[in-house]
Amino acid sequence: MMTNPPGLMISAPASGTGKTTVMLGLLRALRDDGLTVQPYKSGPDYIDPAFHLAAAGRPSFNFDTWAMDEALLGGIAAQQNGADICVGEGSMGLFDGVATRGQSGFGSSAETALKMGWPVVLVIDVGGQAQSAAATALGFKMYNPDLPFAGVILNRVASPRHERLTRLGMERAGVKVLGALPRRGDLKLPERHLGLIQAVEHPDLEAAISGYAEFLRENVNLDALKQAARAGATMAPAPLPTPPAQRIALARDAAFSFTYPHLLEGWRAAGAEILPFSPLADQAPDPSADLAWLPGGYPELHGGALAAAQTFKSGLRVFAETKPVHGECGGYMALGASLIDKEGVRHEMAGLLNLVTSYEKRKFHLGYRRAVLQAPLPGFDTGAALRGHEFHYSTILDEPDAPLANVFDADGNPVPETGSRKNHVTGTFFHLITGETP
Template sequence: MIPPGLMISAPSSGTGKTTLMLGLLAAFRAQGVTVQPFKGGPDYIDPAFHTAASGRASFNLDSWSMDRACLDGLVGNAIGADLILAEGSMGLFDGVAVPGQCGNGASADIAALMGWPVVLVLDASGAAQSVAATALGFKMMRPDVTLAGVVLNRVASPRHETLIRVGMDTAGITVLGALPRRKEIEMPERHLGLVQAGEQENLPQILGEAAGFIAENVDLAALRSAAAGTLKTAPAPAAVIPPGNRIALARDDAFAFVYPHLLAGWHAAGAEVLPFSPLADQVPDPSADVCWLPGGYPELHAGKLAAAEKFRSGIQSFAQTKPVHGECGGYMAMGSVLVDKDGTAHQMAGLLGLETSFEKRKFHLGYRKATLNTDMPGHASNSRLRGHEFHYATILSEPDAPLARITDSNDIEVAETGSTRTFEGGGRATGTFFHLIAEDA
């Protein structure tokens, strides 16, 4: 059976969702409650922190990119848990203008589809009874979304909390907790957001502090009692076609961004994943039938990658007869040159002619739809794919044949087409700036 769930959301980013989510996961775990975490939207980093806090793999749920069968299959991972907690992205109702497969990417879509009541985190600083007006608006915005209650964040004093509770009582809204002002969970920031969970040396301490803070200031029993859900049985997981039977997968601090549902889907399809580390100057296993370079932070390790001669010669040899695919950072590492933020040019693998630079950053963010011009690992020519792009690289040169016709969520064509190159031995290099999420139904 699928356990009941809740959507942890807020009016906007920076309100305290992550503080509450990680604290709840760690606090319930300390009580012996098994919680299955999910992340709404195309976020790479939060699921790893969820996994560290809960002890269970966290999966992305995205209403724009995924169809209903895919979403239901992913929620099936909650079998055996006592409770589902899903962390939203941005504001509860924030999404793109043109809907996708099951919605516009808003956290509210997932809450409505799964019947998960919303726990709304509200920044209470600078107001008192008026905070209830915000909560009331969120309660009434969509009839298919239920508000379980609110958790007040950045409460200044007991008197401040009392005044806010008066407003909430008047509006008929349940207060599930009140968090006094304190420093948020400390996780150093990087140019693309927070560091990865594997790089956070004091993560156990952070999670312990968050668990204590949340347990002290949130009514955990009331919050758990508010959970609900319409999905009761687990459907068969949506099929994920792996890029090969034996996949040489780059995995280290430079290449870490693979959506958990894709990895799980590859394993479920019987594929074997063979990790290797370009930063450690390792080469893809020659017995693999495909090499996959995921996204990450190659620009922060460009000098080390440039010096990894065994890796470079090994992947060049592999690509002569077998397919190699890269996403975002992996795509950049497959190119010829990567210029770091200081303007230093570093030699990359040279499988493609792509040249990128971080000296003058340009922000690229948003959903992407792609129609393939040719085959790429796991997907045939003319396949339609959905994904998400998030990077600051400037393209200096993208001379190879375009891999796909790519548009944004509004069906406006974008310049980042990806690249493909075929080698004399029959191998092929392909790459995209977007991270694949799912096939277009």
């Protein structure tokens, strides 16, 4: 058994309140104070962990109480490796989850905080209100009395008078104010259709994070935050997911980067070799690899470059003649026949599957997925049940290949994006989180 270091959960009543910038500033400020900080992300997000890594200097990992069983949650908790403090960032609102229990729970940030024993720091956007914000804070504090509640950080405060009135309300409600952040338009991170841009695309990420840290240091009681952190829960560490092959050629660039950190860490810990290659740089997978894996990302933003990458496409086709190739979401789209971008321009992809996708005809696809395989997928046999998450806007125009799996949402309803298989090639629109334990 292992007892985790003291920790906090940074959450909010809803998305868009500024918790990510608070999270990044806090990670860097604690690190600058000489603490070894272990970041985590609650929920199925593959963009925020890269920002956490940049701020804390340590890899960030996802906790997901819907997709992960207790053993995997313990294995991910064990990645703290002697940290002085853990800081988790929530997804959406604190209590937002799904209607049907998964392997461990309903997937809310509150569940993650309870399992880890972390008090919640609620970031509240107080724009357009003052004392009324205290009613929101009090509701969150009392909604689940078992959940430890450290206090609130007031965000987007308009003036000293606005702060004073808002603090009066919090005092009346018995809610501790840990900081008050003045309204500043330059604190918003750049976004695109899946949320934040990728960390590697930020024009000056280091300067931005340093600025967030200084802003927090000026306006938040860091000592009070450190004191609010509680010793984490005692959990049984377990191995992370095992690799699907010994030598894995992994597409890695601005078009293909969405892979959950716990998977890559599990693959490496089990002795697998990760051989990165860049389709955007017209690189083919290493022919000595046992498997080529194309993760999700933004191929719809790079259709022309991918269509022109003849070395990549021809090398991938040769590889697929004898060895398995798998693509997730954006990687799945790149394995298809063609991709239509937002301007309606058709770009030729690898052609290993007959899939045709369109970003011009946008449709929002979001949610947990449970897939039961109709055929093998690298690392899993026919009949295996997988847990994952789907998040994209692209629409399938043509998918004539054999379905890969029977796929269901969190409530057990079938979804039409079943994935495809053809010869040695497989693809899914969901991002794999873990396989279910038999």
